[in-house]
Amino acid sequence: DQQVKQNSPSLSVQEGRISILNCDYTNSMFDYFLWYKKYPAEGPTFLISISSIKDKNEDGRFTVFLNKSAKHLSLHIVPSQPGDSAVYFCAALPFNTDKLIFGTGTRLQVFP
Amino acid sequence: GAVVSQHPSRVICKSGTSVKIECRSLDFQATTMFWYRQFPKKSLMLMATSNEGSKATYEQGVEKDKFLINHASLTLSTLTVTSAHPEDSSFYICSARDRAGITWTQYFGPGTRLLVL
Numbered sequence: 320d321q322q323v324k325q326n327s328p329s330l331s332v333q334e335g336r337i338s339i340l341n342c343d344y345t346n347s348m349f350d351y352f353l354w355y356k357k358y359p360a361e362g363p364t365f366l367i368s369i370s371s372i373k374d375k376n377e378d379g380r381f382t383v384f385l386n387k388s389a390k391h392l393s394l395h396i397v398p399s400q401p402g403d404s405a406v407y408f409c410a411a412l413p414f415n416t417d418k419l420i421f422g423t424g425t426r427l428q429v430f431p
Numbered sequence: 432g433a434v435v436s437q438h439p440s441r442v443i444c445k446s447g448t449s450v451k452i453e454c455r456s457l458d459f460q461a462t463t464m465f466w467y468r469q470f471p472k473k474s475l476m477l478m479a480t481s482n483e484g485s486k487a488t489y490e491q492g493v494e495k496d497k498f499l500i501n502h503a504s505l506t507l508s509t510l511t512v513t514s515a516h517p518e519d520s521s522f523y524i525c526s527a528r529d530r531a532g533i534t535w536t537q538y539f540g541p542g543t544r545l546l547v548l
Contacts (some may be wrong), residue, residue, distance in 0.1 A: 328472070360522075362524050362539030362541045364539070365536075365537075408474070417528055418461060418480065419477070
């Protein structure tokens with residue numbers, strides 16, 4: 320039972336435009352949501368997080384939006400750069416635990 | 432930022448042998464470390480939670496006798512894949528939670544690719 324879902328396995332975006340990565344979840348008992356970036360043969364790198372009591376968090380080119388009623392969050396990258404090409408995982412942290420639950424990832428490719 | 436290292440980065444072994452993977456937090460103390468496994472084009476699957484000085488907590492379906500975890504110090508956790516078989520071939524990633532950090536601050540190692548022939 321996949322509690323955190325990323326329904327788009329891949330996304331291709333032109334350099335300079337906006338990349339929007341989506342994530343849906345089924346459990347209302349998540350405290351934090353996080354986005355990680357992963358290059359091949361490397362461990363994930365933390366990008367940005369959002370608390371369940373917020374609906375937006377921004378850090379430079381990265382903005383995460385949370386829609387609790389729809390159980391949906393998204394990561395916006397603007398402007399997209401070729402170096403952003405990687406696999407992006409969303410992850411959710413339930414209340415009272417430090418066990419992250421990961422989505423299946425979306426491969427982003429930013430082309431010139 | 433905090434650094435987590437893994438060693439080795441890649442290992443190839445014969446079926447039936449045991450392989451030890453080390454996970455170290457280099458500049459912080461980690462009371463809790465996590466071991467994940469990633470299959471190709473799949474999500475990271477949490478295998479076990481490793482707590483310093485106590486037994487690891489394994490996720491459902493993970494054989495504790497197959498995947499031995501030892502967290503002997505605040506900066507080192509080891510995962511030993513015992514009697515490895517080809518189906519154990521995978522990418523193993525550890526993460527460490529900063530003892531001084533808030534709950535969700537997990538720093539990931541670079542991963543270890545295991546190939547069992």
